[in-house]
Amino acid sequence: MDDIKLLHKITPGIRLKVAAYARISNDKEELETSLDEQIKHYADFIIANPNWEFIGIYYDDGISGTTISKRHGFNKMLELARNKMIDVILVKSVSRFSRNVVNLLEIVQELRKIGVEMFFEQQNVSSINLASDQMITIYAEFAEAEAVSTSNNVKWRVDKNMREGRYYIPVNQMLGYYYDEDGKLQIKEGEAYIIKTIYRLYLSGLGCAKIANYLKERKIPNKHVYNWSPNGIRGILRNEKYVGDCLLQKTYIEDPLTHKSIRNLGEKDQYLIENGHPAIIDRDSWNEVQEMIDEGAIKYKVRRKTANDGNPTNILSAYANWVICPYCGSNFHHKINHYNGKPANRFLICASNMAGKICEADNYPVDQLNAILAKITGQLKANKTDLKDFLLSKFTSTSYCKLQEKMETLNLRIEDTEKQYRKLYKSDDVLEFNMAFQYKEQLKSLLK
Incomplete structure (x- = not known):
């Protein structure tokens, strides 16, 4: 790396603000340079250059390069670059920076516009050089293809383990269990007592x-200190792991680039392992609890999403996403309290107050809101002409012409981009094929 040649404009007497980014991924099969070695290498290299000002080393450990949202070190570095606090970013390779072609090209273009240079050591490529775009794209596509291949290999291993009845319980995310030094699942007695109390x-x-409320009042901790909620309790009561079973593949990841978890409603095979580990709750108590929950769901008409039912797990309220709290800005939720032998109590509650009183907003009975809405609707119906004139006044001829011009310009851009794409996408030339990919992404963006 001694012969590195940055293309960044040099101002006499002013040192370049230089940072570096390092990342290793847990899903990499072959041995990689350790994170500590990458950090030391770049820190020593930057500090040794008298013309550079050391800004810092930003890194992510064990995070996939196909996504950006969970890479905290990466995002912190980008924020500094956007605020003109970094001039140059050094990276070991394109694959360390990103394994998602679209994300990589968007960031390269964004940082280039504000004068921030990225230098990829392994490829000896600078992002400031416009001619390097095709080279960066090619390397990024190789990295993305490798990520997809690795993901498929991991999926195959996971599926094989499920078919053979091997599984791992996320003990850091649930109460009651831990793994001992030999890797065997054991009951954590103190936490198991809390689980038994909830069922009792x-x-x-x-x-x-x-x-x-019972648990919060007694300051009984869970994995999130004392933040007990009705949904959390319901999740514990429905969790088959507490009776010694394990239902595998409740969710799955369809796209290895987004890593978005999708609830499995029959699209993938599921595997139920019965009595596969020590139980905290006996089978009779577990079955009785499930029957009680199911009976309550039927009684109060709570619908659960299934493979053949497009309804959401909780019925979507007519008030969702448009009643906003004036104090904290959160949405108001429609909540129903059921009391034995009494009519259901329906009201709107600020989302901040769902688990406990945080926001100063009061709860509002749905009946009162319905009466207000009925009154407003009646007034609008009685003044249809005035309402029509008001709406039409908002669409002046000038604004219509401007909108029409924008639409015509957009249609021309779509037509031109589509022509370029069709011209190149069947090409045998690698560079032209990658250019076609960029046109395809532009076309997707224009059609949104």
């Missing part, structure tokens, strides 16, 4: 909200 209280007739 539910069997005695307490609802999920009352159980959550």
Whole structure:
């Protein structure tokens, strides 16, 4: 790396603000340079150059390069670059920076516009050089293809383990279990007592909200300190792992580039391993709790999403996403409290207050809101002409012409981009094929 040649404009007497980015991924099969070695290498290299000002080393450990959102070191570095606090970013290779072609090209173009240079050591390529775009694209596509291949290999291994009944329980995300030094799953007695208490209280007739309050009042901790919620309690009561079973592939990841988890509603095979590990709750108590929850769902008409049912798990409220809290800006949620032998109590509650009183907003009965909406709707119906004139006044001839001009310009851009794409996408030339890829992404963006 001694012969590195940056293309960044040099101002006499002013040192370049230089940072570096390092990343290693846990899904890499072959041995990689350790993160510590990458950090030391770049820190020593930058500090040794008298014309450079060392800004820092930003890194992500064990995070996939196909996404950006979870790479905290990466995002912190980009924020500094956007604020003109970094001039140059040094990276070991294109694959360390990103394994997603679209993300990489977007960032290269964004940083280039504000004068920030990225130098990829392994490829000896600078992002400031416009001629390097095709080279960067090619390397990025190789990196993306490798990420997809690795993901497919991991999926195959996971699926094989599921078919053979091997599984791992995320003990850091749930109460009651831990893995001992030999890797065997064991019951954590202190936490298991909390789980047994929750089941006992539910069997005695307490609802999920009352159980959550019971635990909070006694300051009984969970994995998130004392933040017990009705949904959290319901999740524990429905969790088959506490009876010694494990249902595998409840969710799956369809796209290895987005890593978005999708609830499995029959698209993939599921595997139920019964009595595969020590149980905290006995089978009779577990079955009784499930029957009680199912009976309650039928009684109160709670619909659960299935493979053949497009309904959401919770019925989508007519008030969703448009009643906004004036104090904290959160949405108001439609909540229903059921009391035995009494009519359901329906009201709107600020999302910030769902787990406990945080926001100063009050709860508002749905009946009152319905009465107000009915009154407003009646007034609008009685003044249709005035309403029509008001709406038409907002669409003046000038704004219409401007909108029409924008539409014509957009249509021309779409037509031109589509022509360029069709011209290049069947080409045998690698560079032209990659240019076609860029046109395809532009076309997607224009058609949104």
